[in-house]
Amino acid sequence: MKTMRRMQQTNGIKLLRIVTICGTVLLLGGCEAMAITAFGVGASTGVAQTLNGRAYRTFTAPVAEVKHATLAALGRMGMKVISSKRVANEEIITARATDREIEINLEILSPNSTRMRSVTKQGMFYDSATSLEIVLQTEKRMING
Numbered sequence: 001m002k003t004m005r006r007m008q009q010t011n012g013i014k015l016l017r018i019v020t021i022c023g024t025v026l027l028l029g030g031c032e033a034m035a036i037t038a039f040g041v042g043a044s045t046g047v048a049q050t051l052n053g054r055a056y057r058t059f060t061a062p063v064a065e066v067k068h069a070t071l072a073a074l075g076r077m078g079m080k081v082i083s084s085k086r087v088a089n090e091e092i093i094t095a096r097a098t099d100r101e102i103e104i105n106l107e108i109l110s111p112n113s114t115r116m117r118s119v120t121k122q123g124m125f126y127d128s129a130t131s132l133e134i135v136l137q138t139e140k141r142m143i144n145g
Helices: 002-047 063-076 130-142
Strands: 055-058 078-089 091-095 099-108 113-122
Touching: 002 055, 055 130, 063 078, 063 099, 063 113, 063 130, 099 130, 113 130
Parallel strands: none
Antiparallel strands: 055 113, 078 091, 091 099, 099 113
């Protein structure tokens, strides 16, 4: 009788382990798909995107070229440039689109490299998608001239 009870407990524990492992594998499958997608987007474009409305990209080009491409991209996207000013080793471009405020920093890393950071705010919230699109459109302008 004790042997039978032990076998039932052992089988119950094995079943619990199998169910736990299967559940974990199913949950991890979703994480993998998201990680691969995120890696693919970032790796293919060379753009770093964060969840707080920021997108980054370093260009191998002088700040004047990147600024020109950025202004052209904003114009193509129908965004109004509010101001553009130079502060220390940065160009700061402020723009507006409907209810969004956009700040673009072009940091001079060297005479031939510029780091771009785009931040988009919509009220109290950040808009990562718009920030990313601004960087991607600037990159497109840099490639197409």
